[in-house]
Amino acid sequence: MSLPAPAISDHCKPYWDAVAAGDLRLQRCRDCRRWIHFPELACPVCGSDRLGFERVSGRGEIETFTEIHRSFVPGFEPPYIVAWIALPEQPGLRTLANIIDSDPAQVAIGRAVEFCVETRGDVSLPQFRLCRRQD
Numbered sequence: 230m231s232l233p234a235p236a237i238s239d240h241c242k243p244y245w246d247a248v249a250a251g252d253l254r255l256q257r258c259r260d261c262r263r264w265i266h267f268p269e270l271a272c273p274v275c276g277s278d279r280l281g282f283e284r285v286s287g288r289g290e291i292e293t294f295t296e297i298h299r300s301f302v303p304g305f306e307p308p309y310i311v312a313w314i315a316l317p318e319q320p321g322l323r324t325l326a327n328i329i330d331s332d333p334a335q336v337a338i339g340r341a342v343e344f345c346v347e348t349r350g351d352v353s354l355p356q357f358r359l360c361r362r363q364d
C-alpha cells in the first residue's frame with residue numbers, strides 16, 4: 230500500500246518544489262531575516278508577510294528520535310526512524326524527518342545528519358541520513 234501524499238498548499242509549494250529538485254529551502258522573513266519552519270502565512274516574530282524561501286546547508290544534528298516497530302497506519306512499514314533534526318542556521322530551528330539509508334544501530338542523539346531526498350512514486354520527501362564522516 231502506498232503512503233498518503235503530503236497536502237501541498239500554495240504558501241509551502243516552494244518548499245516542496247525545492248525538495249523535488251534535490252534542494253532544502255526553508256522559509257525566511259525578508260524583513261527580520263528569521264528562519265521559519267514549518268511554513269507560515271506571516272512571520273511569527275515581526276508579523277511581516279514578506280516571506281521567501283532560501284537554501285539551508287542541509288546539515289543538522291539529531292535532537293531526538295524514535296524508532297517505530299509497529300504500524301498503525303497502512304503504508305508505513307516498520308521499522309523506521311522519525312527524528313527531530315536541529316538545523317545550524319538558527320537556534321531552535323528544526324525539522325521532522327525520517328532517518329534513511331543508515332544503520333539504525335548507529336542513530337543517536339547528537340549524531341550529524343545530512344539532507345537527502347526519498348522518492349516515493351510521484352512524491353519527493355525531505356529526509357536525512359547519517360553523515361558518512363562525523364565532524
Ligand SMILES: [Zn+2]
Pocket residue numbers: 258259260261262263272273274275276277
Ligand atoms: Zn520577520
